[in-house]
Amino acid sequence: MKPAGNVSLSKLDRIRKHRNMTTNQDYREIRVEEYVVEEEPFYVPSSDEIEVFEAAYRQRVPVLLKGPTGTGKTRFVEYMSWRIGKMVGAESAPKSENVPANGHLPLVTVACHEDLTASDLVGRYLLDSTGTRWIDGPLTRAVKAGGICYLDEVVEARKDTTVIIHPLTDHRRTLTIDKLGDVIEASDGFLLVVSYNPGYQNAMKDLKHSTRQRFVALEFDFPDEEREAQIIAHESGVDENNAELLARLGAKIRNLREHGLEEGASTRVLIYAGRLIKEGISARRACQVGVTWGITDDPQIQRSIDEVVSSIFP
Numbered sequence: 001m002k003p004a005g006n007v008s009l010s011k012l013d014r015i016r017k018h019r020n021m022t023t024n025q026d027y028r029e030i031r032v033e034e035y036v037v038e039e040e041p042f043y044v045p046s047s048d049e050i051e052v053f054e055a056a057y058r059q060r061v062p063v064l065l066k067g068p069t070g071t072g073k074t075r076f077v078e079y080m081s082w083r084i085g086k087m088v089g090a091e092s093a094p095k096s097e098n099v100p101a102n103g104h105l106p107l108v109t110v111a112c113h114e115d116l117t118a119s120d121l122v123g124r125y126l127l128d129s130t131g132t133r134w135i136d137g138p139l140t141r142a143v144k145a146g147g148i149c150y151l152d153e154v155v156e157a158r159k160d161t162t163v164i165i166h167p168l169t170d171h172r173r174t175l176t177i178d179k180l181g182d183v184i185e186a187s188d189g190f191l192l193v194v195s196y197n198p199g200y201q202n203a204m205k206d207l208k209h210s211t212r213q214r215f216v217a218l219e220f221d222f223p224d225e226e227r228e229a230q231i232i233a234h235e236s237g238v239d240e241n242n243a244e245l246l247a248r249l250g251a252k253i254r255n256l257r258e259h260g261l262e263e264g265a266s267t268r269v270l271i272y273a274g275r276l277i278k279e280g281i282s283a284r285r286a287c288q289v290g291v292t293w294g295i296t297d298d299p300q301i302q303r304s305i306d307e308v309v310s311s312i313f314p
C-alpha cells in the first residue's frame with residue numbers, strides 16, 4: 001500500500017467527492033466506520049493465513065492474530081479487509097445508511113491501552129451546548145456498519161471490555177449498550193478481529209480462556225529471508241542487493257535473542273533502514289539509527305549488533 005504522502009491529488013479529490021469527507025489540503029478526515037481500504041495493500045503471505053481468514057470470515061468466526069511486533073498483523077488485516085470487500089462486493093455492502101453501499105468492507109481499528117474502557121468502545125453521552133447526546137463508540141459503529149473491528153493489543157484493554165465482546169463473538173452476535181438499554185444485532189458483514197503480542201504479556205494481562213477460546217488464532221512470525229527481502233525492497237524502495245543484506249541482518253540479529261535481546265529486529269525497522277539507505281545514508285549508519293539504537297538501549301547488545309552490521313556491510 002502506498003504511504004499516505006504518495007496518494008495522488010486527483011485520487012484524493014475522487015475520494016472526497018465520493019465520501020463527502022471533511023477535508024483541507026493537508027489532511028483528510030472521515031468517520032471511523034467509513035474507512036475502507038481502497039487499494040490493494042502489498043501483503044506477502046507466509047502460509048495459508050489468507051485462506052484461513054477467508055473461511056473464518058465466511059463462517060463469521062472471530063479471528064485472533066498473535067505475534068511479535070512488526071510481523072505484518074496490521075498489514076494482514078488491511079489486506080483481508082480489502083480482499084473480502086472486493087470479493088463479496090455489493091452482497092456484503094454495509095447496511096447502515098451512514099455508510100455508502102460501495103461494496104467495500106469498513107475497517108475500524110482501535111488501539112487498545114490500559115485505560116481503554118467498555119464505554120470507549122461502545123459509546124457515551126456527551127454534554128454540549130444543546131444538552132446531552134449519545135455518541136456511538138468505534139465498536140458500535142463497526143457493528144452497525146457491518147465491517148471488521150480490529151482491536152489491536154487487546155490484552156491491554158481493561159477487563160470490562162471482555163464482557164462487551166463476549167456476546168459479539170459467539171452465536172448471539174449482539175452488542176449490549178447498558179446506558180441506552182439497547183441490544184444491537186450485528187450487521188451481517190461484521191467480524192471482530194483482535195491481536196496481541198504474547199511476548200509482552202504477563203500472567204495478569206493474559207487473555208482469559210473464556211475470551212481466547214472464542215477466536216480462531218493465527219500465529220505470525222518473522223518471514224524467511226527471501227520473503228523478507230521482497231518485503232523490504234517493496235516497502236522501502238531500496239535496491240535488491242541491499243534488501244537481501246538487510247534481510248540477512250534481520251535473521252542474524254534474531255539469533256541474538258538467546259543472548260539477552262528481548263525482541264529481534266522487526267521487518268519494520270529493516271524497512272526504515274532501507275528507506276534511509278535509499279535517501280543516500282550509508283548502510284552502516286542507516287542500520288545504526290534505524291535498527292541498532294531502535295531495538296535496544298543495552299550498550300553491550302548494541303555492540304554485538306554493530307559487529308553483525310559491519311560483517312554484513314563491510
Ligand SMILES: Nc1ncnc2c1ncn2[C@@H]1O[C@H](COP(=O)(O)OP(=O)(O)OP(=O)(O)O)[C@@H](O)[C@H]1O
Pocket residue numbers: 042043044045046067068069070071072073074075076197220223231235267268271
Ligand atoms: N507479510 C508482509 N507483507 C507485506 N508487508 C509486510 C509484511 N510483514 C511486515 N510488513 C511490513 O512491515 C511493516 C510492519 O508490519 P505491521 O505494522 O503489519 O506489523 P504488526 O505485526 O501489526 O506490528 P505491531 O504488533 O507492532 O502492531 C508493515 O508496514 C509492512 O511494511
Ligand SMILES: [Mg+2]
Pocket residue numbers: 073074075152
Ligand atoms: Mg499492528
